[in-house]
Amino acid sequence: MTLTYGNVIPPLDGNYHLKDYLKVREGFSWEQVEKDFSWYESGKVNIVYECVDRHVAEGYGEKLALHYLHGSKEVRCTYQELKDRTDHLATILKKYGVQKGDRVFIFLPKNLDCYISILAAIKIGAIAGPLFEGFMEESVRDRMLDCGAKVLITDPVLGKRITKSDFPDLQTVFVVAEAEDCTEGEVSLYEEYRKTRADQDVIEWVDLEDGFVIHYTSGSTGKPKGVLHRHRAMIHQYITGKWVLDIHEEDIYWCTSHPGWVTGSVYGIFAPLLNRATVVVNGGRFRAEFWYDIIQRAKVTIWYSAPTAFRMLMAEGDEELKSFDLSSVRHVLSVGEPLNPEAIKWGVEKLGVRIHDTWWMTETGAHLIVNLPSQSIKPGSMGRAFPGITVGILDESGREVPVGEIGQLCVKADYPGLMKEIWNNPEKYRSYFPYDGWYVSGDLAYVDEDGYVFFQGRNDDMINSSGERIGPFEVESKLIEHPAVAEAGVIGKPDGLRGEIVKAFIVLRPGYNPTARLLEEIRLFVRSELATHSAPREIEVLELLPKTRISGKIMRRVLKAWELNQDAGDTSQLDGGVCLRVALVD
Numbered sequence: 001m002t003l004t005y006g007n008v009i010p011p012l013d014g015n016y017h018l019k020d021y022l023k024v025r026e027g028f029s030w031e032q033v034e035k036d037f038s039w040y041e042s043g044k045v046n047i048v049y050e051c052v053d054r055h056v057a058e059g060y061g062e063k064l065a066l067h068y069l070h071g072s073k074e075v076r077c078t079y080q081e082l083k084d085r086t087d088h089l090a091t092i093l094k095k096y097g098v099q100k101g102d103r104v105f106i107f108l109p110k111n112l113d114c115y116i117s118i119l120a121a122i123k124i125g126a127i128a129g130p131l132f133e134g135f136m137e138e139s140v141r142d143r144m145l146d147c148g149a150k151v152l153i154t155d156p157v158l159g160k161r162i163t164k165s166d167f168p169d170l171q172t173v174f175v176v177a178e179a180e181d182c183t184e185g186e187v188s189l190y191e192e193y194r195k196t197r198a199d200q201d202v203i204e205w206v207d208l209e210d211g212f213v214i215h216y217t218s219g220s221t222g223k224p225k226g227v228l229h230r231h232r233a234m235i236h237q238y239i240t241g242k243w244v245l246d247i248h249e250e251d252i253y254w255c256t257s258h259p260g261w262v263t264g265s266v267y268g269i270f271a272p273l274l275n276r277a278t279v280v281v282n283g284g285r286f287r288a289e290f291w292y293d294i295i296q297r298a299k300v301t302i303w304y305s306a307p308t309a310f311r312m313l314m315a316e317g318d319e320e321l322k323s324f325d326l327s328s329v330r331h332v333l334s335v336g337e338p339l340n341p342e343a344i345k346w347g348v349e350k351l352g353v354r355i356h357d358t359w360w361m362t363e364t365g366a367h368l369i370v371n372l373p374s375q376s377i378k379p380g381s382m383g384r385a386f387p388g389i390t391v392g393i394l395d396e397s398g399r400e401v402p403v404g405e406i407g408q409l410c411v412k413a414d415y416p417g418l419m420k421e422i423w424n425n426p427e428k429y430r431s432y433f434p435y436d437g438w439y440v441s442g443d444l445a446y447v448d449e450d451g452y453v454f455f456q457g458r459n460d461d462m463i464n465s466s467g468e469r470i471g472p473f474e475v476e477s478k479l480i481e482h483p484a485v486a487e488a489g490v491i492g493k494p495d496g497l498r499g500e501i502v503k504a505f506i507v508l509r510p511g512y513n514p515t516a517r518l519l520e521e522i523r524l525f526v527r528s529e530l531a532t533h534s535a536p537r538e539i540e541v542l543e544l545l546p547k548t549r550i551s552g553k554i555m556r557r558v559l560k561a562w563e564l565n566q567d568a569g570d571t572s573q574l575d576g577g578v579c580l581r582v583a584l585v586d
């Protein structure tokens with residue numbers, strides 16, 4: 001199959017929830033979706049009720065809700081058990097004075113306690129603040145201080161990264177451990193579970209506008225910002241779970257990210273539970289054989305991951321892949337970074353399925369641009385606007401640009417997933433809405449005549465070489481089509497003559513040596529396939545690319561700062577394991 005930028009891959013045969021995109025889009029209303037919630041009749045609102053208790057009330061208590069796998073260890077939790085366990089912890093939190101609106105931070109590895117803690121906090125109307133397990137002291141401190149955390153739930157290992165006296169508002173630290181493993185002032189959750197009887201009616205009813213989860217997102221400068229979401233977002237999260245993730249009754253769903261990243265909470269917890277899926281929870285770190293093993297053992301049918309993970313699996317080669325039975329997988333999705341056509345090709349050839357890209361942001365609360373399973377995919381494009389979502393490509397003065405022209409990717413600010421506020425920062429919140437009624441994403445894109453949106457880069461990542469605008473993604477995608485290249489990050493390097501030149505940082509696949517000849521071959525490969533001005537004038541080989549810890553996004557900003565010997569700004573998100581700059585040649 002010739003499969004490259006702009007080709008069309010038709011849908012596979014299947015039993016999809018959403019068949020006729022155009023018809024649905026025309027008649028779509030968010031109000032119609034509201035009718036699927038129990039609060040539509042009862043008036044009693046809480047996202048956790050819809051995620052857990054409701055399914056029990058409707059007779060699905062025996063259905064498997066969470067399936068944890070870590071090495072040979074497995075733990076299963078039915079919807080009934082999930083209700084009981086969240087009731088129990090919610091009762092304890094209430095006993096310790098946690099009230100509606102309080103911020104409860106959860107600093108745990110990806111395991112059932114982490115999921116249960118997040119749900120329990122929200123159940124009593126508190127705001128859950130999930131923290132990525134890879135965060136070190138400062139990242140944790142910035143976040144908890146910014147929104148005055150009242151409670152922290154952690155474990156004996158991660159808890160050591162926190163100095164309690166740093167937090168004036170912090171009242172209780174719960175540790176998922178026995179008392180002997182806690183330090184002074186910490187509360188053993190195991191002991192509390194034995195001492196406290198669960199209140200079956202502990203749930204707190206809230207307003208659709210009340211906040212339920214806060215996620216911090218890093219800008220290119222300054223401290224991370226707290227994006228607060230409201231219970232209303234469940235409408236958007238539920239329907240995208242149904243139509244985009246395409247969750248059916250019998251599906252086993254696996255989202256690979258930690259709940260500290262918005263993908264790991266919205267599409268790792270809320271959207272799948274709202275759709276009553278069985279959710280796989282993976283412990284441990286990324287290793288190709290562990291991941292394939294999880295798919296095989298849990299019989300995963302829907303798999304949601306990120307381009308960085310797909311690229312790592314691709315670089316690992318076929319042997320590993322062939323030794324596992326991955327035939328249960330019927331639907332694969334991607335998020336977080338542009339999905340390289342090469343990865344889609346890998347999916348079609350090796351897994352026999354298409355990888356469906358999705359685009360959204362921490363601030364948008366749920367998917368906005370998607371590839372629905374019943375739609376054709378155009379590799380290189382993120383897909384089309386979800387029904388109920390209006391995408392606009394705007395110029396600097398806020399006017400929509402013609403089809404095919406690159407501009408600012410904006411979305412009408414009239415959908416239920418959109419953030420409620422930026423914590424303690426109304427000015428930052430307002431800065432997202434410089435044009436009347438539009439949310440400005442900070443990404444650049446163009447839309448084709450069929451409504452497919454093509455991502456071009458973050459506004460500040462675009463390269464201008466001799467007056468040509470070059471999106472780093474297109475060059476990176478072409479680079480990894482070369483057999484020697486595993487990963488690539490591309491930046492604009494200031495140049496007296498051309499304004500900027502294209503500079504590529506690449507990671508080679510195992511077995512390739514960074515000779516000047518190979519690098520020249522790679523450069524010529526890009527030039528012959530794209531355009532002269534897109535070919536990198538400089539290529540540098542690294543052992544690893546700088547990426548964000550949580551979502552594996554390539555940090556082009558850091559590559560640029562390295563190149564210019566400048567301070568890289570806020571690097572709290574930089575993965576400690578990959579920040580080594582190893583220049584091997586030239």
Ligand code: 6R9
Pocket residue numbers: 217262263334335336337338339357358359360361362363382441442443455457458551
């Ligand atoms: C969910 C999430 C948001 C930024 C966004 C964009 C990039 C996300 C993408 C994508 C290309 C996709 N991004 N999805 N770029 N194609 N399918 O990632 O949230 O961590 O807040 O990042 O990620 O640049 O603006 P968040």
